Amino acid sequence: MATLPNPSGLLAVRDVHKRFATAAAPVEVLCGVSFELAAGEALALTGPSGSGKSTLLHLLGALDRPSEGTIEIAGSDPFALPEPELAGFRNRTIGFVFQDSHLLPQLTVLDNVLLPSLAFPGRSLAPAAARERAEALLARVGLGHRRAHRPAELSGGERQRAAVARALLLRPAVLLCDEPTGSLDRAAAANVADLLFELHAAEGTVLVAATHSLELAARFSRRFELVEGRCVEPSAA
Numbered sequence: 001m002a003t004l005p006n007p008s009g010l011l012a013v014r015d016v017h018k019r020f021a022t023a024a025a026p027v028e029v030l031c032g033v034s035f036e037l038a039a040g041e042a043l044a045l046t047g048p049s050g051s052g053k054s055t056l057l058h059l060l061g062a063l064d065r066p067s068e069g070t071i072e073i074a075g076s077d078p079f080a081l082p083e084p085e086l087a088g089f090r091n092r093t094i095g096f097v098f099q100d101s102h103l104l105p106q107l108t109v110l111d112n113v114l115l116p117s118l119a120f121p122g123r124s125l126a127p128a129a130a131r132e133r134a135e136a137l138l139a140r141v142g143l144g145h146r147r148a149h150r151p152a153e154l155s156g157g158e159r160q161r162a163a164v165a166r167a168l169l170l171r172p173a174v175l176l177c178d179e180p181t182g183s184l185d186r187a188a189a190a191n192v193a194d195l196l197f198e199l200h201a202a203e204g205t206v207l208v209a210a211t212h213s214l215e216l217a218a219r220f221s222r223r224f225e226l227v228e229g230r231c232v233e234p235s236a237a
């Protein structure tokens with residue numbers, strides 16, 4: 001794997017552009033995004049609907065490739081890897097929490113949390129250690145008593161807490177959240193946000209979250225607003 005010259009920064013984004021080819025005309029969503037985040041930092045991404053928050057999160061999670069520019073994650077360029085290795089890198093290094101939790105309905109809550117450990121058997125946590133950590137995380141997010149339940153039997157806030165536990169199972173260096181509290185009421189949103197920050201502090205992950213909530217964004221040590229495809233400090237917007 002290619003190693004780039006930024007060992008101290010966990011996430012380094014340099015002049016990233018993202019274009020989508022569409023039937024109508026190419027859509028340029030990101031036009032030169034650059035920033036660095038060190039271990040322990042937390043970044044909120046704000047901006048209107050369609051400004052590119054999810055697009056940028058997908059690039060940071062190596063789920064999609066930039067059209068131009070580089071993204072370095074934990075000292076490596078993931079896009080230099082062939083696809084099977086890229087999937088392994090994602091699995092080990094990145095936790096992703098989606099707006100609607102994306103839990104598998106047919107699995108119990110515990111099995112959902114264990115899923116990341118099953119993707120690359122032999123290169124992940126041993127089954128007993130994975131189960132121990134999954135149970136500890138579920139207890140930590142207040143769902144120890146719900147581990148044998150199916151996602152449909154949980155509230156929206158409980159499902160988001162289970163999704164946070166799943167994202168943290170393999171101790172990712174980077175935790176990415178796409179509107180993690182977007183579908184929750186105020187109390188449940190505050191509860192999930194408290195949990196994100198507690199785990200971010202305890203596990204030392206870089207945390208990046210896209211949000212429409214200025215209340216949530218205010219809790220982050222760093223904030224960027226996406227304006228015309230670039231990241232700007234919200235006060236300068």
Ligand SMILES: Nc1ncnc2c1ncn2[C@@H]1O[C@H](COP(=O)(O)OP(=O)(O)OP(=O)(O)O)[C@@H](O)[C@H]1O
Nearest residue numbers: 020021022027029048049050051052053054055056
């Ligand atoms: N696969 C795609 N093909 C074409 N255009 C796309 C694609 N994905 C995203 N876009 C466009 O990129 C722009 C940014 O979308 P994105 O989902 O990143 O916005 P967002 O800031 O997350 O919005 P929201 O707050 O509504 O979630 C939109 O105009 C969208 O139509």
Ligand SMILES: [Mg+2]
Nearest residue numbers: 053054055178
């Ligand atoms: Mg979005």
